[in-house]
Every structure is written in structure tokens, then in C-alpha cells.
Amino acid sequence: xxxxxNGLIECHGxxxxxxxxxxxxxxxxxVPQGRITGLIGPNGSGKxxxxxSIVGYHPIDAGSIKFKGEEISRLLVPQIARLGLMRTFxxxxxxxxxNCVDNMLISLPHREEGYRSLLTxxxxxxxxxxxxxxxxxxxxxxxxxxxxxxxxxxQKLLEFxxxxxxxxxxxxxxxxxxxxNPTLING
Ligand SMILES: Nc1ncnc2c1ncn2[C@@H]1O[C@H](COP(=O)(O)OP(=O)(O)OP(=O)(O)O)[C@@H](O)[C@H]1O
Ligand SMILES: [Mg+2]
Numbered sequence: 001x002x003x004x005x006n007g008l009i010e011c012h013g014x015x016x017x018x019x020x021x022x023x024x025x026x027x028x029x030x031v032p033q034g035r036i037t038g039l040i041g042p043n044g045s046g047k048x049x050x051x052x053s054i055v056g057y058h059p060i061d062a063g064s065i066k067f068k069g070e071e072i073s074r075l076l077v078p079q080i081a082r083l084g085l086m087r088t089f090x091x092x093x094x095x096x097x098x099n100c101v102d103n104m105l106i107s108l109p110h111r112e113e114g115y116r117s118l119l120t121x122x123x124x125x126x127x128x129x130x131x132x133x134x135x136x137x138x139x140x141x142x143x144x145x146x147x148x149x150x151x152x153x154x155q156k157l158l159e160f161x162x163x164x165x166x167x168x169x170x171x172x173x174x175x176x177x178x179x180x181n182p183t184l185i186n187g
Pocket of ligand 1: 042
């Protein structure tokens with residue numbers, strides 16, 4: 001049974017429709033702190049839709065979504081990300097013409113607003129952190145490879161590392177192992 005009122009993420013009565021399609025119907029669930037929590041369901045059951053609702057990708061029709069007790073269902077993606085709640089995508093979103101380290105560096109939270117941030121060099125600590133995280137996901141040897149040349153599974157690992165560099169408090173992984181060779185999943 002799901003109780004309400006003590007979770008890190010609390011969804012209560014969340015409903016989301018697309019035209020006539022009810023993708024999420026009155027969803028109530030709690031995600032506790034400090035745990036790995038799974039959300040399972042058949043194709044088309046509304047998992048991705050709920051993730052999108054939680055991170056602010058689209059407005060919900062009814063219900064409440066709280067993060068650390070704060071109502072976030074009317075906030076925008078960047079506002080929610082700044083609170084420490086992020087997602088990865090079922091289809092990876094990496095910059096396929098750039099190498100892994102550069103993908104990591106452009107994923108860093110903005111240090112300065114506007115074009116200046118594009119012109120300033122990344123500090124050595126940032127490069128070090130990027131390399132550490134690439135080592136953590138097993139991509140250290142490939143860190144200067146163009147990311148489009150990685151296998152799909154390795155691209156997902158890169159995307160995971162790209163999300164971690166922002167140090168999110170909660171990271172929602174949408175189908176992290178879909179389409180991946182089982183050897184890589186188990187390894
Ligand atoms: N942007 C959209 N416009 C219209 N219908 C949508 C949209 N996004 C999702 N749907 C519909 O909402 C329902 C739930 O889809 P959703 O992608 O959330 O399911 P899922 O559980 O993530 O499925 P899968 O396991 O295949 O990833 C489906 O019927 C889908 O066709
Ligand atoms: Mg999905």
C-alpha cells in the first residue's frame with residue numbers, strides 16, 4: 001500500500017490526458033528517500049508520461065506532485081532541475097559529433113548566464129570531474145571518442161554520467177536498460 005505524506009516525491013491523484021487518450025489516470029504514489037525505486041508497467045501504460053509530468057515537461061490536468069514537500073506541478077523544467085530533480089530519456093540525447101568529455105562539460109550547470117559562458121574555458125576541476133564520472137560508468141578508455149561511435153548501451157551510460165555531473169538529488173531513469181545487450185546490463 002502506498003501512504004501519502006512522507007515521500008521525497010509524492011504524486012497524488014495525477015491525471016494527464018492527450019486529446020482523448022488518458023495516459024495517467026489518478027496516480028498516487030510515493031518515492032521514499034535513499035532508495036532505488038522502480039516503476040514498471042506494460043508498453044503504453046503511462047510511465048514516460050508520469051516522468052514527464054514529474055520533471056515539468058508538460059502540465060498535468062489534475063492532481064498534485066510534490067518534491068521534498070514542495071508543490072512542483074506548476075513549475076517549469078529548469079526550475080525543477082534546479083531543485084535537484086532530473087530525468088534521462090528513453091531515447092538517448094547526447095551530442096553525437098562531440099567526444100564524451102565535451103558532452104559531459106556542456107552538461108555542467110551554467111556557471112554564467114549568456115554567451116560569456118560559451119567563451120570561458122572549463123576549469124581543470126570540471127574536466128577532472130567529467131573524467132571521474134566517465135570512469136565510474138566504465139567509459140574512461142573511450143572518453144575522447146566521438147560519442148556517436150559508441151554502442152547504444154554505452155551512449156546510455158554516457159547520458160547517465162551527463163546527468164550525474166549536475167549532482168541531482170533524484171534522477172529518473174526512463175528505461176535505462178531497454179535495447180541494451182544483456183551482457184552490458186549484467187556487467
Ligand atoms: N505526446 C503525446 N501525445 C499523444 N498521446 C501520447 C503522448 N505521449 C504519450 N501518449 C499516449 O499515452 C499513453 C501512455 O504512453 P507512455 O509513453 O507514457 O507509456 P509508457 O509506459 O512509457 O510506454 P513504453 O513502455 O512503451 O515506453 C499511450 O497511449 C501513448 O500513446
Ligand atoms: Mg516509456
